Structures are given as C-alpha cells and as structure tokens.
Amino acid sequence: MRMRYLVALVAFALACGFALSSCQPKEEVPEGPITIEIWHAMTGKNGEMVQALADQYNASQAKYVVTPVYKGSYSDTMNAGIAAFRADQAPHVIQVYEVGTATMMSAKGAIKPVHELMKEFGHKFDPKIYIPTITSYYSTSKGEMLSLPFNSSTAVMYYNKDAFRAAGLDPERPPETWPEFFDVAKKLKASGMEGGFTTNWISWIQLENFSAWHNQPFGTKSNGFDGLDTELVFNSPLTIKHFQTIAELAKDKVFIYGGRENKANPLFTSGQVGMHFESIGGYGNMKANCKFEFGVARLPYYPDAPGAPQNTIIGGASLWVFSGKANYEYRGIAEFFSFLSLPESQAQWHQNTGYLPITVAAYELTKSQGFYDANPGPEVAIKQLLNKAPTPNSMGIRFGNFNIIREIEDQTWEDILAGKIGIEAGLAKMVAEGNQKLREFEQLAQ
Amino acid sequence: MTGQYEFKSKWLPYLLVTPQMVIVFLFFFWPAAQAIWQSFFLQDPFGGRLIFVGLGNYSRLFTDPLYAYGDSFVVSVAFAACVTLVSMVLALFLATQANKKLRLGSFYKTMLIWPYAVATMVAGVLWLFMFNPNVGVIAWFLKHKLGVEWQHLLNSGQAFLLITIAASWKQISYNFVFFLAGLQSVPKDLVEAAAIDGAGPAKRFWRIIFPLLSPTTFYLLVMNLVYGFFETFPIVHQVTGGGPGKSTSILVYKVWRDGVINLDLGGSSAQSVILMVMVIGLTILQFRFVERRVNY
Incomplete structure (x- = not known):
C-alpha cells in the first residue's frame, strides 16, 4: 500500500517536471x-x-x-x-x-x-x-x-628519434605503411629496447580511426549517420589481419599492452618502446615528459587497401x-x-x-x-x-550506447591478448555485443 | 532495557523523531523508491521516453552474457571474503603483537594506524604505482629478481590479487585499532589465572582472549564485509577499471559504470535494487545467526 503511494508520488513529481519543462520561454x-x-x-x-x-x-x-x-x-x-x-x-x-x-x-x-x-x-x-x-x-x-x-584531436603516431638512431634507422623517415611499421618495431626491439611499440585507445585508434583511414565502414548506414538501425561491421578481413599481426607480435614482446584509454603513455615516455599511438591532444604531455627527441607521424596504412590513406576522424x-x-x-x-x-x-x-x-x-x-x-x-x-574529403566511412562515428561499445571492445581486446578468445571470434563478439547495445538504443531513441 | 519513560503528550514523541524521519525519507527511502521504480523501465537519459519492461531489466542481468552479472557476483563475493579474511587475520596478529610490552610500542601502534588516514583512492594509486608492470618497483623486482612476469593488465589472477592487497592494506589499520582496544579490555587477572593453571600462550589466546574478543570480531566481520562489497569501489576504479576483460568488475563498480558512464538507468537501477536486497539480507543473517553465538 505504501509502495503505491510512493509510486504515485514519483509519477506526480515526474509529471510536474514535464509540465515545467514545457513552459514557453x-x-x-x-x-x-x-x-x-x-x-x-x-x-x-x-x-x-x-x-x-x-x-x-x-x-x-x-x-x-x-x-x-x-x-x-x-x-x-x-x-x-x-x-x-x-x-x-x-x-x-x-x-x-x-x-x-x-x-x-x-x-x-x-x-x-x-x-x-x-x-x-x-x-x-x-x-x-x-x-x-x-x-x-x-x-x-x-x-x-x-x-x-x-x-x-585526432590519433597520430609518436616515435622516439633517439631510439631510431640507436637501431640504425633514419629518424627523419618514420614508417609509412603497417608492414614497414612492424618491421621497424622488430628492429627497435632487437636493438635492445623492452618492446617495439604500444598504443592507447584500442577502440578509438585501432578500430575507429583504422577503419576511416582505410576508407572501410566501421558500421552500416554511414557509420550510423543515416539512421539508428545501424550495425557494426568492422570485423573485416583487413581488421582481422591487423589484430592478428599485433597479437602475434605481443607474444614476442614487440607489442606491449599498456592499458585502456591513455594508460600506455608511460611505456613510451620512459623509453621502453620506440613507437606509440596517441591523440595529438597529448602532444604537450609528450613534450613535458619525454627526455628524448620524438617525432610525430601519420598513422600507417596497408598499401593493398583501396583508397588508403583516406582521412582520420x-x-x-x-x-x-x-x-x-x-x-x-x-x-x-x-x-x-x-x-x-x-x-x-x-x-x-x-x-x-x-x-x-x-x-x-x-x-x-x-x-x-x-x-x-x-x-x-x-x-x-x-x-x-585534410588528407582527402571525408567519405561516408570517414566522416565520423554516430552510435548510441557508444561508451559501452568501446568498453566491450577494450574488454574483448584484453581477452584476445590473454589468449582467452581467438582473434576472429573476439572481433565477432565485439560486433555482436555492440550490435545488441545498438538495438537497445534504437528501441529507446525512436 | 527497563524503565521506559512515558510521554505525557501524544504528539511530542512524533515531533521529536520527525527531523530524523525526514532525513531518512529524503536521503534513503526516496532514492531507494526511485531505484525500484526505475528498475522496471528502459529509459532515455533525458527522461524523454520511458518504456515499461516489467522485470526485463532483472532478467537480462541474469540471462544475458553481455552483462555477465553472475560472474560479477562471484568475483564480488570472493573479493569481499578475501579482503575480510586477510585484513582481519593480519590485524589480529599485529594487534596481539603490539599489545605486548615493547620498547617504542606506541610508535609501532601509530605507524600501524597510519594507513587508515590514506584515502581509499590514494591507496589504490599507491599500490598501482608499485605494481605498474612497466615502471613499478615491485613489478620490476618480481621480474628481474624472481623471474615472475607481473602483468595485471592482462592476467586476471594478478589483477584480483592486486586489488585484494590494496583493499586489505587499507583496512588492516581500522581492524587493528578495534582489536587493540578489544585486547586491552581483556581482564588481566583472567589471563594470569589461566597461566597459573598451566595454559600455554596459544591456549590462553584461543580459550580466553579470542572468545572475549568475539563482540569486536563480530562487529569487524560485518564492517569488513560491507567494506569489501561496497567501499572498495575507488580501488577497483583506480587500479583495474574492472579489467582485464570483466574479471574484476565487482557489483558496486558495475552499477556505477552502467549507470553513470554508460547511462543504462534501468539496468543500473535493477542492480542497485539487488545490492539493496543483499545488504538487507546480509544484515539480517548476521544479526540473526552470528550474533547469537557471540559472548558479550
């Protein structure tokens, strides 16, 4: 009985709220x-x-x-x-x-x-x-x-010029493509560094920006711009190949995982790895914390992907x-x-x-x-x-429940690196669970 | 309690409890009722759209693998139990040691109480620094001296261990203070009499001191479980963020994450209702069954 009063009271309060908010300015x-x-x-x-x-x-x-x-x-x-x-x-x-x-x-x-x-x-x-x-x-x-x-801001590559010199690489010629990049990473590791590279923001950099930069869709309906009935489709052969390579390099410590969001920064600033992916918004932080000369370069791309490099988001x-x-x-x-x-x-x-x-x-x-x-x-x-005029794949990402979708990606990426789930299955899981959250959002937002 | 005072006026007692009741209503019953109400709806955060789903928010918690609520539940119970056990055992040991006549005894006591002054969030940061896989002192030591690869960012067992250590370390001081006070109130003559009767130190402890400490132990048991379940949020938030994967996503962390960050108000409300039921259950269980066996 008391509960009914409470419910009625809450409903009344909500109704008041609506009434107030509909007042004319x-x-x-x-x-x-x-x-x-x-x-x-x-x-x-x-x-x-x-x-x-x-x-x-x-x-x-x-x-x-x-x-x-x-x-x-x-x-x-x-x-x-x-x-x-x-x-x-x-x-x-x-x-x-x-x-x-x-x-x-x-x-x-x-x-x-x-x-x-x-x-x-x-x-x-x-x-x-x-x-x-x-x-x-x-x-x-x-x-x-x-x-x-x-x-x-947007995602860029940071690299340690001093480490490049020590490994006999040209510090003014950072790798432009992913194959070159992985090669350089192995050389940096071989030169005595703890590892070759790391990355921040797996979801934002290695999935969202990766898709845009290669002009491939992250989701349907122009990455969600054209409707709420959008679906994630980023588990393309290219992304699978990319994650496969990184996960394999993780076994040899060429890639070192540094944590979610921007938690991987200390790996780069302390000189343990030679290359890193981070937002340009972190440029000032890098300048303040790196005790070596560093450079900023464009994100690498796969040359066999048509249209790459497109533009980043x-x-x-x-x-x-x-x-x-x-x-x-x-x-x-x-x-x-x-x-x-x-x-x-x-x-x-x-x-x-x-x-x-x-x-x-x-x-x-x-x-x-x-x-x-x-x-x-x-x-x-x-x-x-400004590299190219944006296409429907590179205008941006427009998803509801986007936070939790990124969280699912982060969690699954950790499970992939820990060997709990395979690459293809992991990416499929990200897509399936993400789509479920997209449907929930669609139901509410219609 | 005997000797009740009788109020002459009928309304005076109600008037006297009114301020208290208003506070309880505003800050407890009102939000609790709202949580229950919201748990039956899917809701757009701005309040524009409200879809009644009945028990849908609850059933998806338990049936949908995306929420992995069962896993979160198991982790929370294990975590609260470990923190309670570790911090109480260590605190009791330290308290019995510090209770002896020692040179610099009060210095030790002060030092042991100190960590309690550290905010929970800061405690998390301190331990995270030491165990940081890349720059942490302990992580470095483990790797280079003991050959143990410390990577709690990917190893879920290590992540669990780390939050347990951080949460327990913080709580030891609290338990220590209570145990020490409890030990000091154990009558000396009882212990001495037992000694004269030929009971060794271990027997004296288990047969005399420990039973006399049981009110303290019981109180601490309740407080530590509550701490382990509900107040360790900052440590998880700071140290693991629920990862790797979802392996350290304890219930209070999840309820916050889903509600505040992910704006899933219905799901988060359903979780908080479950937590509420748990607290009520825990309290009843402890006062009903555990308290009966406690000697005051």
Whole structure:
C-alpha cells in the first residue's frame, strides 16, 4: 500500500517536471548583462584557456557575461547536464564528449541544433569555413551542424628519434605503411629496447580511426549517420589481419599492452618502446615528459587497401545548446559561438592547448605565425584530417550506447591478448555485443 | 532495557523523531523508491521516453552474457571474503603483537594506524604505482629478481590479487585499532589465572582472549564485509577499471559504470535494487545467526 503511494508520488513529481519543462520561454529582456552559463570538463591549462576565451569575449561587449563552470570529468559533466535538464535547471551550453553525440542528438526537445540557432539569430554561418572532418562529426548527414566542435584531436603516431638512431634507422623517415611499421618495431626491439611499440585507445585508434583511414565502414548506414538501425561491421578481413599481426607480435614482446584509454603513455615516455599511438591532444604531455627527441607521424596504412590513406576522424568534445531558453539568451549564445569561430580565437586555443583549430583560416593564421616551425606535431594531425574529403566511412562515428561499445571492445581486446578468445571470434563478439547495445538504443531513441 | 519513560503528550514523541524521519525519507527511502521504480523501465537519459519492461531489466542481468552479472557476483563475493579474511587475520596478529610490552610500542601502534588516514583512492594509486608492470618497483623486482612476469593488465589472477592487497592494506589499520582496544579490555587477572593453571600462550589466546574478543570480531566481520562489497569501489576504479576483460568488475563498480558512464538507468537501477536486497539480507543473517553465538 505504501509502495503505491510512493509510486504515485514519483509519477506526480515526474509529471510536474514535464509540465515545467514545457513552459514557453519568456521574452522580457531583464535589466543588466545577461549571463550565459557553460558547463565544461576542461582542467589545468585547458580550463584556463576556456576562462581566457570567456574573459576576452566578456571584455569585448557589455550585453552578455559568459560564465564557464567546471563540472568534473566528461561523464560527470554530461550527467550533471542530464540531471539539471530533468530538474529544469539546464545550463545554456554544455560540453559533451564525442561518444555522447548520439545520446544528445536523440534527446529530442532537449537540444537546440547549432545550425538552427545561428540561422534564427542572424549570424552569417558558412559551414565551408570549417575543417570538414571536424564539423562532419557533429553534423547530420546533410551537413547541418548540430553542435559546435570545441576541442578536437585526432590519433597520430609518436616515435622516439633517439631510439631510431640507436637501431640504425633514419629518424627523419618514420614508417609509412603497417608492414614497414612492424618491421621497424622488430628492429627497435632487437636493438635492445623492452618492446617495439604500444598504443592507447584500442577502440578509438585501432578500430575507429583504422577503419576511416582505410576508407572501410566501421558500421552500416554511414557509420550510423543515416539512421539508428545501424550495425557494426568492422570485423573485416583487413581488421582481422591487423589484430592478428599485433597479437602475434605481443607474444614476442614487440607489442606491449599498456592499458585502456591513455594508460600506455608511460611505456613510451620512459623509453621502453620506440613507437606509440596517441591523440595529438597529448602532444604537450609528450613534450613535458619525454627526455628524448620524438617525432610525430601519420598513422600507417596497408598499401593493398583501396583508397588508403583516406582521412582520420576526430575525438574530443563539442558544445551543445539546451532548448527552452529565452531568445535574448540564444542571441548571446549565437554571438559567443561566432566569437569562438573567429580565426584569432581558434588559433589561440589551438596553440595553447594542442587541440586542433576548427577552421581553415585559424590553421592558416597559425601557420603564418610560425607556430609549426617549433611544433611540427599538430600540423601532421591537421594534414591527416585534410588528407582527402571525408567519405561516408570517414566522416565520423554516430552510435548510441557508444561508451559501452568501446568498453566491450577494450574488454574483448584484453581477452584476445590473454589468449582467452581467438582473434576472429573476439572481433565477432565485439560486433555482436555492440550490435545488441545498438538495438537497445534504437528501441529507446525512436 | 527497563524503565521506559512515558510521554505525557501524544504528539511530542512524533515531533521529536520527525527531523530524523525526514532525513531518512529524503536521503534513503526516496532514492531507494526511485531505484525500484526505475528498475522496471528502459529509459532515455533525458527522461524523454520511458518504456515499461516489467522485470526485463532483472532478467537480462541474469540471462544475458553481455552483462555477465553472475560472474560479477562471484568475483564480488570472493573479493569481499578475501579482503575480510586477510585484513582481519593480519590485524589480529599485529594487534596481539603490539599489545605486548615493547620498547617504542606506541610508535609501532601509530605507524600501524597510519594507513587508515590514506584515502581509499590514494591507496589504490599507491599500490598501482608499485605494481605498474612497466615502471613499478615491485613489478620490476618480481621480474628481474624472481623471474615472475607481473602483468595485471592482462592476467586476471594478478589483477584480483592486486586489488585484494590494496583493499586489505587499507583496512588492516581500522581492524587493528578495534582489536587493540578489544585486547586491552581483556581482564588481566583472567589471563594470569589461566597461566597459573598451566595454559600455554596459544591456549590462553584461543580459550580466553579470542572468545572475549568475539563482540569486536563480530562487529569487524560485518564492517569488513560491507567494506569489501561496497567501499572498495575507488580501488577497483583506480587500479583495474574492472579489467582485464570483466574479471574484476565487482557489483558496486558495475552499477556505477552502467549507470553513470554508460547511462543504462534501468539496468543500473535493477542492480542497485539487488545490492539493496543483499545488504538487507546480509544484515539480517548476521544479526540473526552470528550474533547469537557471540559472548558479550
């Protein structure tokens, strides 16, 4: 009996929530400057740069005050945003990591797409000024931008030039193809290193970027851009061959596993392996921690794969605008987004954080300022993104339940390396379990 | 308890317990009811869509290999049992030793209590540093001196061992304090009388001291199991992240991962309801059966 009251009470509370959230925004402009709150997950130097951009914008005009609020990790920030939205206390703008993209998109009624915002509030919005591979990740398949790319990175190869010299290899000629790469890795190991190479982010680098770079589909329906009924298909013969080679090299310690996410970094920075795959966002960290000369190179490719190398895809986060705000607030958000897209803002962000600029103009500006002479790494990453115009296989990945799909991939990869499951069976398991999560998402998001 | 006080007014006692009840309701019953409610639905995180699935969230936990809930359950029980056993046995041993008349006795005691001041998360990080397969001191020693390849990132047995060590190390101090206090309250004359009657140190311990310690032991047993099941989350989060594979994904870690990171609110709620039932069951079981055999 008591339970029924509780249930009724909960239902009542939920109903109230819905009623409140459906209230129409008011258009009475209040006195004084209008606050625009941005919830973000940037720490350290990156957090300071978010504040710096807000300060510059606030100093440039008197109508709006942009207030960045740090909300913890990416998942903390997203959860805070969700909880706030459900309590009708959503901020104006929230930074959401790339794996949350499909969840945000399917949150109907919660989100105001950026292309609509910019159009409604009269901001000249030319999608062509952006670097296509960066904006495509957060756009519909028709090219309508849903969220503003904020901090974007891509996967690159880092290599130890000193170790190359010690192994009698040319430090200015990093391997370009995977066969060359494995050869070099064996030579590095033979030269007395603990191992040849390692990698971060198995899912993001060795599966998602690997597929895009070889212009092969990661999932059907343009990697999920064209519909929720998408299915994973990355267990192609090429991926099987790739994983097979790495797993075999793991037995000889040419490949050393360093952990999930970015946990493999110490293997490279401590000089135990000579080559490593990591986000360009980690460039500053590498500069700070490597006691040797290192270089940045493009991801290797298999020359027998047609179309390779294509272009790599990004990771990072974008800015989403919540719905249900007043027009006078939206006007400010649109204005701030235009400010963020200025070449000067982007170049400043890019040069101070290591994240990639979102416009071609910012890249050109940075180049003309001579930034890449001292920091060649980031330019490698930009060139890799601009290598070719993105295809449906290389625009990005748009999956619901993406976090758990990556988790399944990480777990299964560990089981493969531990010899608990075969390569083909392991990849098939990733695909099958991932598809199950995609169906669950589809059921909810329709 | 005898001698109950009778309230003259009917409403005063209710008024006095109201603040407490409000807190219990707001911070316990309310979220618990919400968890039960949510466990019957599939839910879009933003609350836009709610699909009633009945017991579907529960049945998929137990039938779907993707969730591997049974495995997670077994690992949790094994882990809580190991942590409880290791930390209680070692703490009892250390407490009996520290209870002897020692030069620098209070120094030892302070040192032994120290780890408790370390936050659980930090304890995880400390042990992870030492056992890091690539740069850890102990991992290096094991490899180069003993020929043991330490790779807890891929070896599930080693991963389990590592979280057990880290979690136990932290808990030993807590147990130590209670055991030491318990030992100091054992009447000296009883022990001395037994000694005069010819009981050796081992017999004195098992026949006199240990039974007299049983209230402490019982209390610690409850606290350690609860710790092992529910408070070791930061260690697993920090040290293994549930891996390799899913081998150290204990229940509390899984409930957090599925709810907070993977935004599977229904599945996560169903798991928290199961945890809730477990805690209730554990408490009843212990107070019903274990407490009866305890001498106070």
